[in-house]
Amino acid sequence: MIFKHLGYKTTLAIVTVSLAACSAKAPEDAFIHRALHDYILPLHGNMAERSKHFDEVVSTQCSNSASELDKTALQEAWRLNMRAWQQLQAINYGPINEQNLAWKFQFWPDSKNLVAKKIRPLLAENADLSVEKFAKSSTVVQGLSAAEYLLFDPKLASKSPSKGALCGLLSMQASQLKVNSSKLLQEWQGSYGKQLSNYGPENVSFPDAKTAVAYIIDGQLALLETASNKKLADALGSKRKNARVNPYLLESWRSQNSRKNLLANLASVDLLWHRAGMKSYLESQGAKDLADKIEAELLATQELLRADSHSFFSALTAGETDNASAVNQSLKSLTTLYKHDIPAALGIQLGFNNNDGD
Amino acid sequence: MNRREFVFAGLGLSLVGLFSCDTPLNVRTLLLSGYQDRFNKANPYGIAAAGIEGKLRFMLPLPQRIHQVLDMSPLPLDAVKPISSEARTCLAIARRPGTELYHVDVERGLLLNKIVASANRHFFGHACRNKDGKVLVPQNHLDKKAASIAVFDPADAWRLLEEIPLPGIGPHQIECLSDGKTLVVAMGGIHTQPNTGRRKLNIDTMQSSLLYIDSNDSKVLAEYYPEDPKLSLRHMAVSRDDRVIIAAQYQGPSENILPLAFSHHGEENLLAFSAAQEDWRAHQQYIGSVSVDSSGSTVYLSSPRAGIVSRWNLNSLELEESYGLRDACGLAYAKEQQAFFISNGLGQIVNVKNTAIDQVADQNMAQKQALKQSQINTTAFEKAMIWDNHLTILS
Incomplete structure (x- = not known):
């Protein structure tokens, strides 16, 4: 049995040691700085820009005198906005979590x-x-999935809803996307970015550098887990016995954008990995072999995604599942590296109670 | 100085700087929790105590992983005897499929007794103590698909007095109500067996319920069912007037968004807490712990999967506020400090003063956010310490 009671003298002795240690920056500091300035802020900036652009296209289309909407222009603006959102999904901490905004950007699965x-x-x-009613309405009718329904759904298109009806909703959806993404950017540029940079024991969100790193990497893991467990697995029916292939369970089946969504997800992972220095940080912690493994797996998954030009929806509808299955398997391997190998190599904790089940 | 000594000395240092000078360091109030030591793979589990000011008082390694820690302070009936600080003890309960209870002297961090479950039984990590001082511990039967409550008498060398049979399976938290005889049990409804690990064996047929039992004659007084049988009722907090607040973990499809907390105080049904679908969705179908303040007006729920804790008005059952705190689960209310304390898997214990900030207009979100952040204060932070699911306060 061990009993440690901290005496006054012991504490004083450690004060000296630890104050000296405080003057040197943690090795994580450079990575956190780059993650904020080369990853988190640019992705939020991109999301704010793309949402603003989508809102402008909607405004232009809805205010002109044409009797019908130019769906092609709207669809293209939507795809750019969706790509920005798919990249942003890896930043699931901070204001987006505290203000419960993720569902206002995209309602899925459905x-x-x-x-x-x-x-x-x-x-x-x-x-x-x-x-006002729209703002208080269910997130189901807000965000990118709802706009996708208005712009791409084949059954809805066959009923030729009026321009006025479509514009009424689209305008509010696009405006809300613009407002929320701009708000997120401002908060990261302001107090939340400062919080991340100024980690320390009195900082409730980031009490030390390793915790800040854990937040950033956990966001990557959450993105990869959703990609590998949900985005293809449900549609492939690979999670349950006797489940059939169902292309309507793909993330963006209406716009046939699911493959591009995954490419955007991995572009986000790639951005942190290369441009924001996660790879070099991992290597600096003595995990070069692991870094090589991740690099290879990331590249392989991206190549598999690019190897087939068909949308997942058209492939699965035609009963062709090989590429989707291979992508899913590759995503799973990459996820495992982020879930188990990286935390072990960096000595970080990616959740304890949240995996508990009690 | 070895690594462990350094780690804990370091905690002492960090806490020196975290508290204002007017915080008295001789306060008796203790924060107790099970922990896992991140740096000790060979012997990771135990319980630890920190003073309310945040200074670590002891850590006691134990063989099995701890879930709840039960206050075993002298009961009011014992008040005729002088209560010295040495008299305070607690009971650490092993989580499933653990088989041990540990009676611990919290002043000295010493193990006083180890109580082992009967053959073919394991505990679920929770217990309560009734007015007579008997300790009641839900347990699983390994030789048949059944569960019961083991009744121990600490005053008689922790003798097992009886087993109160339970009509369902998968009991989790138990609470002893103030009449001295009524027990309330959150019947999670999930069947597990140690030989299949923590795997859930009956999700398709599970039925959760809230059970009231008369401990004098083992009779079921009442049983209440959630709307969806897969809503596993797991954790509870009881207000001073015996209002039961129940927190759930949903075992159904991820898209089914249901209320995850209920109140019950003699009504015909469990009363669901009220929030928008988006707010429930934010809790990710999982509440890890629940706590109520001494006035019975404010409830906190923790949602470690979502990394949030939420504050609720118990009079209206409505959501008031959510706070982001990664991997937060342990919750406890300290009456003297009028604050909720929250622990997490990152080694943090933080406190939130029990005051409302609703006066700030809705449109002033930035100000509201700033106020919210400023309300949460660090009590303790120790990297080595992964605080387990529940936090207990000993006044």
Whole structure:
């Protein structure tokens, strides 16, 4: 049995040692700095820009005198906005978590097709939806999945909803995306970025450098886990016995953008890995072999995604699952490296109670 | 000085700087929790105590991983005897499939007794103590699909007095109500067996419930079911007037968004806490712990998977505020300090003063955020310490 009671003298002795240690910056410091300035802030800036652009295209289209919307221009702006969001998903900490905003950007998964069910009544002639009501309405009708329904859904298109009905909703969706992404950027540029940089024992969010690193890497892991466990696995039916392939469980089946979503996810991982210095940080911690392994797996997954030009929706609809299965397997391998190997190499904790089950 | 000594001396240092000079360092109030020592792979588990000011008082390695720590301070009935600080003890309960209880002197950090479960039984990590001082511990039966409550008498060398049979399976937290005889048990409804690890064996057929039992005659007084049988009722807090607040973990599809907390105080049904779908979604179907203040007006829920804790108004059952805190699970209310304390898997213990900030207008989000942040203060931070799910306060 061990019992340690801290005496006054012991504490004083350690004060001297630890104050000396405080003057040297932790080896994590450079990585945290680069992660903030070369990754977190640029991705939030990109999201704010793309959301602003989408809102501008919607405004232009909805205010012109044409009787119908130019869907091609709107769809392209939506794809750019979606790509920015897919990259941003790895930053799941900070204001987006504390203000519960992620679902306002994208409602997914949606196996019950709630997006269609909730939006259809709002397109009716007599639908009364004010900006205030919209802001308080379910996230199902807000964000990129809802806009995707309006811009891409084949059944909806066949009913030719009026320009006015589409614009009423699209304008509010795009405006909200713009406002929320701008708000996130401002908060990262302001207090939250400072919090991350100024880690330390009195900083509740980031009590030390390793915790700050753990936040950043846990965000990567969360992105990869969603990519490997949800984005393809559900549609492939690989999670349950006797489950069939169902392309309608793909993330962006309406726009056939699911492959691009995954490419954007991995572009985000790649950005932190190369440009923001995660690879060199890992190497500096004596984990060069692991860094090489991750580099190879990341590249292999990206190559697999680019190897097939068909959308996952068209491939799965045609019963062709080889490429999707191979991508999913590769994503799983990459996820394992982030989940087990990186925390072990860096001595960081990626959640304890959150995996507990009790 | 070995590594362990350095680590804890370092904690002492960090805490010197974390507290204002007017914080009295001789306060009796203690924060107790099970822990895992990140740097000690050979012998990682134990319980530790920190003073309310944050200074670590002891860590006691134990063979099995601890879930809840139960206050075993002298009961009011014993008050005729002078209460010395040496008299304070606690009981650390091993989590499933653990088989041991540890009676610990919290002033000296000494193990007083180890109590082992009967053959073919394991504990679930929770216990309560009734007015007579008997300790009641939910347990799983390994020789058949059954569960019961083991009743121990600490005053008689921790003799096992009886086993109160339970009508369901997978009991989790138990609370002893103030009448001295009524027990309330969160029946999680999930069947597990040690030979299959912590794997859930009956998700398709599970049925959770809230159970009231008369401990005098083992009779079931009432049983209440959540709307969805897969809503596993796991944790509870009880207000001073015996209002039971129940927290759940959902075992169904990830898209089913359901209320995860309930109140019960004699009503015909469990009363669900009220929040928007998005707010429940933010809790990621999992509440790890629940705590209520001494006035019975404020409740905190922790959601370690989501990295948030949320504050609720117990009168209206409505959500008031959410705070981001990574891997936060342990919750406890300190009456004297009028603050909730929160522990997490990163070695942090923080405190939140029990005051409302609703006066700030909704549109002034920035100000509200700033106020929210400033309300959360660090009590302790120790990198080595992974605080386990529950936090207990000994006044």
